[in-house]
Amino acid sequence: MSRTTVLSRFFAAFDQRSRTLRHFAAPGLSAMMILLWVLDLRAALQIPTVEDWPGPPTGPMDFAGAVSGAVCVLAVVLVSVPRSGPRATLAAGIAVPLSVLTVSVLLWPLPKGMFGFPITMAETAGVIVVLALAGLRCRAWQIAVVSVLALAAFFSDYLREPTGLYLSSTLLMVATGLAPGLYLRWHAAERRGHVERVRSAERLAIARDLHDVVAHEVTGIVVQAQALRHIADRNPAAIRAALPEIEASGTRALESMRGMVSRLREPGEAPLASNPAEGLTALAAPAAPGRPEVTVHVSGPIGELPPEVGTAVLRIAQESVTNALRYARGATRVSVVVTADDGEVLIRVDDDGRGAGRPVGGGHGLVGMAERARLLNGELTAGPDGVGQGWTVRGTIPARNGGDGRE
Structure with missing residues (x-):
């Protein structure tokens, strides 16, 4: 099986499934983000009081992560629509990590207690989703901006929960977010290239078919020119001088076209059917x-x-x-x-x-x-x-x- 056939079947199977998945991608992302935010809010409402462990009293800042998560949910819902372009994706890619980073800076001076204020699930998922969308839709410099801000947002977890700072895990989170978008971008480019190659091949086949048509017409011209040389009644000198040149020109054009197309035609390929x-x-x-x-x-x-x-x-x-x-x-x-x-x-x-x-x-x-x-x-x-x-x-x-x- 040739590489072209393998690619054709792979793209066909992928496209057959992706058409269905595209209808549910935006609602699915939105539902996931809303569910994560509800779980984050539920966790914030269940924070134990000072009687349970030495820690900060329950206050408005306990809900800062949920507020930032709501911003992430809103941004993802707005930008997950397939019609959203690079500018809207870049705006979401800036807003989401900045929201996480801003809350981290606000929580930094507060006492952390036993568990601190870890980045919520909605915040983490929001950063990962906008990274994936940026990798799919945005230009290189836009992807770089979103990646740097996402890296800073994940690093800001240290300001909320100073239990350790791991560069490798932070870089892995950013790479995990970018990977799906970059893969889909590569697939789309491969798909476009594949279609262009197929169209070019078909145009060559059409050119070969048109050659058969034109060759037939040129052959008729040559035959007519040959006949005119023998049946001209008045035999003007000018016509007699021009007809051999017409015949020679038509013959040369026909031979050149046949030589060119014979090099284009694949071995065993059938020419244009006469009927x-x-x-x-x-x-x-x-x-x-x-x-x-x-x-x-x-x-x-x-x-x-x-x-x-x-x-x-x-x-x-x-x-x-x-x-x-x-x-x-x-x-x-x-x-x-x-x-x-x-x-x-x-x-x-x-x-x-x-x-x-x-x-x-x-x-x-x-x-x-x-x-x-x-x-x-x-x-x-x-x-x-x-x-x-x-x-x-x-x-x-x-x-x-x-x-x-x-x-």
Whole structure:
């Protein structure tokens, strides 16, 4: 299995789960922070009095940690929304550790008693969460600012509870906070790079298909020029002098294009099909042990489509059938329906298998198909059919003047 295939499957599985997790990330973080704050407040209300041990009397400062925790909860709730940008994240990354540090400075002169005033759970979780969000969203200098403030906030525990100062554990806390955000940032960058590589590869394939179209047109020009040399009635001297040059220029262009594309084409790669309708019909196959039946229904003037549109339809259908045969577990049939009219071409490929394990939005084939349709001003979607088991690919491509050349 190639590295590209492994990455495609990893990204597909990760994306399939992350889409669900993103819906619950903000509510989950908010609920966690509120729960921790409630536990901190409950602990503050249960502080023993001076009769239980020699310590400070219960007073308003016993709730300073809970107040700082409330600030942390509010900041995390506001900034955990996925739409929050680097500036909002930086503001939260400054506010949370500053709140912890300010309370530590205020508690420093007070007698500490038996247990002191340790940093609360909500404060600790707030600092860790804003570190993770900064690692995910912010620039390098912003991450550095939040990290330094978080380091100072964790160090300030010594002002509340002077039982020892451990640099290694403090640095570990900061690293623990940064690690998830930096990992997700790296994954997003890898995902973008993977998609760009797939799109580039698909554009090369499209360029090779377009070469076949242009080569056909240039061949016609050469043939016409050759014919004109022999059937010209008036035989003007200027035309006779120009025609050989036209023929030579067309031949040179054709040879150059063929040489260039032959170096781009992979070994064994099939060139542009001369008849997309025949290529679609060739996809049909009877059921076999371990292989579902593939049925093809084609209607409309498929053979009259522009070559780039017909090629796109055929490639999308081929890739969709390949994915269905590879990933649709337990499928008994794969259906291909292509309908063409004067306005657009509709492609639908579905199966009745269990497709939960196949790539969803992250596979090489689906990205390439979507890119091919997009370049022709079309669109392509894929996913469960919403009725039961099965997977459906739907594509729509304008039948005439599909592409305008714009990116």
